[in-house]
Every structure is written in C-alpha cells, then in structure tokens.
Amino acid sequence: MVKITPEVKKIIEENPVALATVDGKCKPNVNVVSFAKIVAQDKVLITDNYMKQTRENLASSSDVCLAVWDKDWNGYKLVGQAKYFKEGEWKKFVEEMPENKDFPAK
Amino acid sequence: MVKITPEVKKIIEENPVALATVDGKCKPNVNVVSFAKIVAQDKVLITDNYMKQTRENLASSSDVCLAVWDKDWNGYKLVGQAKYFKEGEWKKFVEEMPENKDFPAK
DSSP states (O other): OOOOOHHHHHHHHHSOEEEEEEOTTSOEEEEEEOOOEEEETTEEEOOOSSOHHHHHHHHHOOEEEEEEEOTTOOEEEEEEEOOOOSSSHHHHHHHHOGGGTTSOOO | OOOOOHHHHHHHHHSOEEEEEEOTTSOEEEEEEOOOEEEETTEEEOOOSSOHHHHHHHHHOOEEEEEEEOTTOOEEEEEEEOOOOSSSHHHHHHHHOGGGTTSOOO
16 A cells, blocks of 8 residues: 655645546546545545546446646656445535535535 | 537647546556647647556557646546557657657657
8 A cells, every 4th residue: 555645645635636437338537626635544535526427437447546736747646446435424524525615515 | 529629729738638548457547648739620639758557558448538627627528539659740740849849759
C-alpha cells in the first residue's frame, strides 16, 4: 500500500480530479470530480454529484485510476479499487460536507 | 459522428485534457495532456509528451475517453478511438508545434 502524503492530499483536495473507470465492455470513461477528501492514508472519498457513467461502471468493475494536477502542472496519479456507498457512514459524510450543500450528494 | 463545435474546440485547446485508456487487463488509466489540437471536425491531435502507460494501452485497445473542463467548470467528454502515430504527417505536425519545443514530442 502506498500512503498518501500531505503533499498529495493537498493537491487532491484543492483541485479537480479526473476519475477513470471502465464499463462492462472494457471501454474507458473519465469524469471530473471536485471536493475529493482524503479520509485515510490510503483512501480518497469522492462525492457522486454528477457521475452517471462512473456509477454504472463501478457496478461491473471496481478498478479506478485517478489523476490530479495543479495550475503549475504538478500532478499525481493514483491507481486502486473503488467502492460505491449508497448508504452508511460515508454517504452521511458526503451529505454533510459543506462543499456539497448546493449539489446532489448521491 | 458528432462534430466538434468551435466552443468545444476552444475549451479543448485552451485547457489540460484528461485522457483515459484501458490496459490489456481492462484496467483504466488516465493521464493529463496539454496542447491538444482539433485538426478536423471529428479529430483531436494529442502529443505524446509523457504518456508511457497510455501508449502501452493504445497498443492493445484504441478506445479512449477524453474529458476537459475550464476554470468555470464548463466541460465536455468525448468518446472515440485513438491511433498512435510513430511517423508520418501527424508525427511531423506535433514535432513542429511551437508548444512542444521544450518537450519530447514522441
């Protein structure tokens, strides 16, 4: 397990994040997400504001790749597995995030 | 075929672009590219400055998904097929792009 350093945490939380998944036919998808939160040294919490295709893709494959960069082109790529929560602790967490107050937090 | 409008062209050419591909095991990858150029109404030319994994992935699957957004979160997603040129007209084109003069244009 690679730990997410404070430097990586900062860049992920302060910039848009590109989140790539694959569909059931092995075709890639990428969407942009905001307000990603580092909630453990190896966990990124992402709110489903508007991610229909990503949500569908995660139902068939949990593999994800995440890329982030700042305005100076410093960037990182993280590879891992994602889990989609329809309820429970993390669902509650994103619903209560101030950043999500004007958006649907599914 | 969906045509790339002037509005989409502008946003693609003026912002970083997230380019998603899949590897031979159907795992997603995303990398960020700059200086994408619209070279036809349905064609985006992207320089391989630093895209090792993407290059490897395109050897096994030509499926790509491209996402782009500006600072105001206006964004687009394009889905299609990619071809990697090691020589020829488009290779020459990217080598001669002024934006690539300080970068490797593979």
